[in-house]
Amino acid sequence: MHGTTTERLITPARGIGGSLRLPGDKSISHRYALLGAFAHGTTKLTNYSTGADCANSLGCAAALGATVTRGEGRAVEITGTGGAFAQPSGHLDCGNSGSTIRMLSGLLAAQTGIFTLIGDASLSRRPMERIRKPLSQMGAGITLTEGHAPLTIQGAPLTAIDYTTPVPSAQVKTAVLFAGLQAPGTTTVREALRTRDHGELALRAFGATVDRTADSVSIAGGQQLQAIEAAVPGDISSAAFFLCAAALFPGSNLIFDGLGLNPTRATLLDVLTALGAHIGVLDLEDKASELIGTVQVNGPLNGMTGTTISGALAAQLIDELPVLAAIAPYTQHGIRIRDAKELRIKESDRIALVAQNLRAMGAEVEEFEDGLDVPGGQKLHGAEIDSGDDHRIAMAFSIAALRAEGETVIHGAESASVSFPEFYDLLDKIAER
Numbered sequence: 001m002h003g004t005t006t007e008r009l010i011t012p013a014r015g016i017g018g019s020l021r022l023p024g025d026k027s028i029s030h031r032y033a034l035l036g037a038f039a040h041g042t043t044k045l046t047n048y049s050t051g052a053d054c055a056n057s058l059g060c061a062a063a064l065g066a067t068v069t070r071g072e073g074r075a076v077e078i079t080g081t082g083g084a085f086a087q088p089s090g091h092l093d094c095g096n097s098g099s100t101i102r103m104l105s106g107l108l109a110a111q112t113g114i115f116t117l118i119g120d121a122s123l124s125r126r127p128m129e130r131i132r133k134p135l136s137q138m139g140a141g142i143t144l145t146e147g148h149a150p151l152t153i154q155g156a157p158l159t160a161i162d163y164t165t166p167v168p169s170a171q172v173k174t175a176v177l178f179a180g181l182q183a184p185g186t187t188t189v190r191e192a193l194r195t196r197d198h199g200e201l202a203l204r205a206f207g208a209t210v211d212r213t214a215d216s217v218s219i220a221g222g223q224q225l226q227a228i229e230a231a232v233p234g235d236i237s238s239a240a241f242f243l244c245a246a247a248l249f250p251g252s253n254l255i256f257d258g259l260g261l262n263p264t265r266a267t268l269l270d271v272l273t274a275l276g277a278h279i280g281v282l283d284l285e286d287k288a289s290e291l292i293g294t295v296q297v298n299g300p301l302n303g304m305t306g307t308t309i310s311g312a313l314a315a316q317l318i319d320e321l322p323v324l325a326a327i328a329p330y331t332q333h334g335i336r337i338r339d340a341k342e343l344r345i346k347e348s349d350r351i352a353l354v355a356q357n358l359r360a361m362g363a364e365v366e367e368f369e370d371g372l373d374v375p376g377g378q379k380l381h382g383a384e385i386d387s388g389d390d391h392r393i394a395m396a397f398s399i400a401a402l403r404a405e406g407e408t409v410i411h412g413a414e415s416a417s418v419s420f421p422e423f424y425d426l427l428d429k430i431a432e433r
């Protein structure tokens, strides 16, 4: 096992039911925090993500001179620096958060000063060349440590670029747009597969003009950002665990209010529908260009069928693939995942850990460089799960455990708090035992 500290015992459930309103989306919270720190005026957010990752973005914002106040519940106020960050007194600690280190680098690329960004052991293994390359092409001085964090940024006057991302990554796209905001001329980012568009929408919410085509996003440099007031939509990637749990039990009934339903993030709803779950979406509203609504899911009466996830779907579902793979043995025909080699360089090697943990539960699974084949019609038993201190692995196997025979122990269970500290409490609430 990895350097695990807490264990959680998950017992099988008889069904899933209830009604939930989840904390704010992690991707949107990061962007609002970072742009709030950069903008003029005081940004007032409600339903900010409760995860440790988004707290790291706020910590960096404060270290860079923004005033950050956490209010009641999930409220956060950020008084921005008006486009000029202060030199921090120490390193900027991004913890476990790839989003923080990569997107913040885009903002820092044009700032006066030298900034060192560090992270935990997992983040320090993840590739940073993907941001060094475009940001140094724009003129920033960036040094990495053998391709990884710690990374040091010497801000410089930037030039606009036209950049095609070599791998689908919303973090890289957003980092280049954040730098482009500070570069005279027009910066364009092109992507072969469309990734989540929260960066573009957040820039617009803060008052910037952002132009889009089907496969590109452009921003003109020199635009000033103005503070916003916004409620962060509930996190659909957190809801994914419970949506999948509901899909496991015929007749389950689970409702989410205030859930983020941005089309670049809601693909799981289509996949679960294709697998046989009944999903209804109600009360759709547009909040700062982000869609929010009520989602009701009922488990399929005859169980889930099976599917293949590849290409654009794999990119859109990147954070949901571990839980989809973990429930795949319970489908009739299995789930095949391809074009997802990015999973190997997340908080852990998610392909390897999913395969290892499915096998520990008695499942047959075939591992590929860019995915997995998980046959359907399998019965799992409880097991010792190695989360690799990766939040999405800990949560994915807590869901698989609900239909296993016997008890499952999740090692490194506390890693869930990276994105979803309430996960185990809410799981207890909705699992009928």
Ligand SMILES: O=C(O)C1=C[C@@H](OP(=O)(O)O)[C@@H](O)[C@H](O)C1
Residues within 6 Å of the ligand: 026, 027, 028, 098, 099, 168, 169, 170, 171, 172, 174, 196, 318, 319, 342
């Ligand atoms: O832009 C974002 O908010 C994110 C993009 C994805 O990462 P990549 O950009 O590395 O694909 C995703 O896995 C991560 O959880 C959040």
Ligand SMILES: C=C(OP(=O)(O)O)C(=O)O
Residues within 6 Å of the ligand: 053, 096, 097, 098, 099, 100, 319, 346, 347, 392, 419
């Ligand atoms: C990969 C993830 O996040 P990040 O890249 O921000 O660490 C995730 O939340 O699954």
